[in-house]
Amino acid sequence: MAGYPTGVAYPATHQPAIAPAHLAAAAWLAGQGHPAIDRPYRFCELGAGSGFTTNLLAAANPFAEFHAVDFNPDHAAAGERLAWAGALPNVRHHALDFAAAREALPDCDFVALHGVWTWVGDAARRDVLAFLARRLRPGGLVFVSYTARPGMDGVAALRAAILGAGLLAEEQPPAERVARVRDWIARLRAAAPALADQDPTLATYIDAFGAMADATALHDFLAPDWRAEFHTAVRDAMAAIGLEWVAEADLPMNLPGAALPAAQAGLLAEGGGEALKDLLHRRTFRRDIYRRPGPAAESPLRWLWRNGGSGDPTPAAVAAGEVVPLVAEPPAAAGLPRLSPFNRAALEIGIGREDARILAATATGGSVVLDRTTAYILAAVASAGPGGGARMMARRLVAEGRSIAAGGRTVADEAGLTRLLEPRIAAFEAAELPQLRELGVVA
Numbered sequence: 001m002a003g004y005p006t007g008v009a010y011p012a013t014h015q016p017a018i019a020p021a022h023l024a025a026a027a028w029l030a031g032q033g034h035p036a037i038d039r040p041y042r043f044c045e046l047g048a049g050s051g052f053t054t055n056l057l058a059a060a061n062p063f064a065e066f067h068a069v070d071f072n073p074d075h076a077a078a079g080e081r082l083a084w085a086g087a088l089p090n091v092r093h094h095a096l097d098f099a100a101a102r103e104a105l106p107d108c109d110f111v112a113l114h115g116v117w118t119w120v121g122d123a124a125r126r127d128v129l130a131f132l133a134r135r136l137r138p139g140g141l142v143f144v145s146y147t148a149r150p151g152m153d154g155v156a157a158l159r160a161a162i163l164g165a166g167l168l169a170e171e172q173p174p175a176e177r178v179a180r181v182r183d184w185i186a187r188l189r190a191a192a193p194a195l196a197d198q199d200p201t202l203a204t205y206i207d208a209f210g211a212m213a214d215a216t217a218l219h220d221f222l223a224p225d226w227r228a229e230f231h232t233a234v235r236d237a238m239a240a241i242g243l244e245w246v247a248e249a250d251l252p253m254n255l256p257g258a259a260l261p262a263a264q265a266g267l268l269a270e271g272g273g274e275a276l277k278d279l280l281h282r283r284t285f286r287r288d289i290y291r292r293p294g295p296a297a298e299s300p301l302r303w304l305w306r307n308g309g310s311g312d313p314t315p316a317a318v319a320a321g322e323v324v325p326l327v328a329e330p331p332a333a334a335g336l337p338r339l340s341p342f343n344r345a346a347l348e349i350g351i352g353r354e355d356a357r358i359l360a361a362t363a364t365g366g367s368v369v370l371d372r373t374t375a376y377i378l379a380a381v382a383s384a385g386p387g388g389g390a391r392m393m394a395r396r397l398v399a400e401g402r403s404i405a406a407g408g409r410t411v412a413d414e415a416g417l418t419r420l421l422e423p424r425i426a427a428f429e430a431a432e433l434p435q436l437r438e439l440g441v442v443a
């Protein structure tokens with residue numbers, strides 16, 4: 001069977017957990033070292049898709065160097081286009097497979113693979129390990145996510161049955177393959193309605209598959225090499241190249257008790273480790289961080305408290321995201337907000353189903369998610385003269401043929417929209433804008 005699908009582009013996603021600052025916070029929680037995140041370092045994302053996250057990280061950490069690797073040339077070209085639009089001098093998108101990347105790239109302090117390990121075959125996994133063995137610096141961190149056992153065992157059985165029914169034959173066009181699987185799953189559901197009763201994850205998959213976009217179905221579930229793994233299997237593979245497990249990138253899962261009921265937390269405290277944790281949680285997905293033993297950053301992390309608070313953070317506050325690492329002081333700002341070229345471009349890119357807008361935050365080295373309305377407001381306020389945000393946004397809405405429903409009527413004219421928007425824009429300038437400045441989203 002052919003390997004990873006390349007005929008259909010993977011939809012752009014945003015993966016906040018691969019940010020170096022986030023990986024450092026996880027290492028801090030585990031009491032382990034990490035490379036410095038507030039001075040030059042090198043980051044590489046393997047299997048980066050269209051490279052949105054790597055581009056965003058390059059915008060959020062302009063002092064560091066970023067590389068995105070993906071063997072699909074359409075993906076690398078999309079990443080390159082956004083890097084141009086965002087005027088990012090510190091990122092490169094490589095149309096290379098993992099083996100070629102091992103030869104071509106320089107050594108890295110951080111390497112991330114999101115949505116890769118589960119989906120590629122044994123040869124590509126070996127290439128990933130060989131890349132890490134050669135290119136991860138001592139003291140460096142690796143992020144790897146994968147579809148996990150035992151939570152996905154039922155879904156793995158469904159996939160085995162789909163393969164057994166001969167539904168993934170490569171000679172069919174991809175859209176036809178997905179359509180045949182959809183049809184077959186619908187018949188399975190009708191023939192065996194109780195099949196998924198004992199397995200909520202299987203039930204969710206069976207339900208979701210009918211509505212899944214073709215590209216997502218092909219890449220996420222029907223990729224020929226798809227495989228769910230136990231944590232221990234991935235850990236063994238990493239140990240074989242000298243990497244040690246550090247923590248989960250899902251921070252609350254690292255706290256003692258890992259959000260389990262008291263009796264289960266008690267059992268876990270006695271032993272059983274990650275395997276028992278995964279059994280108790282019926283884990284379906286894991287994001288893990290590994291480390292090559294070596295020197296750690298000498299300076300301690302600096303922290304930014306969200307919504308008040310100060311001083312040394314507690315593990316619980318870090319796990320809850322109430323306090324996050326600070327990688328740079330936000331630029332001193334006054335007057336109209338200024339958007340970087342990347343954030344200006346990102347305001348126009350919808351990522352994910354909610355059509356959210358994801359912007360780079362230079363103080364935290366990560367991202368901020370805005371809903372679409374707030375993104376419109378920010379764009380208007382940033383490009384208008386003083387006090388002109390409401391009129392600017394009203395003009396845009398009129399140009400796009402949009403309206404706002406208010407007080408039982410529909411407002412679609414510029415003057416009416418301007419009046420309607422003025423209080424909302426004033427509230428944005430008073431409350432949200434100062435927060436965006438503090439995070440370094442605007443200068």
Ligand SMILES: C[S@@+](CC[C@H](N)C(=O)[O-])C[C@H]1O[C@@H](n2cnc3c(N)ncnc32)[C@H](O)[C@@H]1O
Binds near residue numbers: 012047075120124219
């Ligand atoms: C499921 S997508 C994940 C994309 C992105 N990391 C994300 O999470 O949105 C997996 C990506 O790995 C890339 N890929 C698969 N095998 C590869 C290989 N051997 N070398 C380089 N890239 C590969 C695919 O082209 C695809 O873009």
